[in-house]
Amino acid sequence: MTNAQSPVIIITGTPGTGKSTHAQLLANESPVPLRHINVGDLVKENGLYEDYDEEWQSYTVDEDKLLDELEPIVTEGGVILDWHTCEIFPERWPDLVVVLRCENSQLWDRLEKRSYPLKKIQENNEAEIMQVKI
């Protein structure tokens, strides 16, 4: 647990449920400084992946590299980590974990707008319905 002035918040949930939107709003409105980190963007920008799967349009994350990158950021605190999964993060990291949910037909529409392949839209929707993380 970090101090109350520099909390570590994880916002997680299926892609399209609104993580980035809400993380950014929270960062903008928070009375204490909070830095919004879109972990997916961080992975891409800093090459923290092993592979890119064209068919699924997704990265295979190098978890060790990602954790090494995030450790000093989390230690400093005052951060919102926004990612579709959170199982790889040590339990000692977050002060608060928020799981966002979204009604399925709305989620489908949001993911279609991203031009995801159909099977990726289906997989994400099923994950949301079954309440599992992918």
Ligand SMILES: Nc1ncnc2c1ncn2[C@@H]1O[C@H](COP(=O)(O)OP(=O)(O)O)[C@@H](O)[C@H]1O
């Ligand atoms: N509470 C909300 N009401 C309506 N639209 C929303 C809401 N939250 C997010 N959205 C919209 O849903 C889409 C996906 O949101 P985003 O924050 O990118 O999701 P995520 O980060 O979980 O992938 C965006 O177009 C966003 O504007």
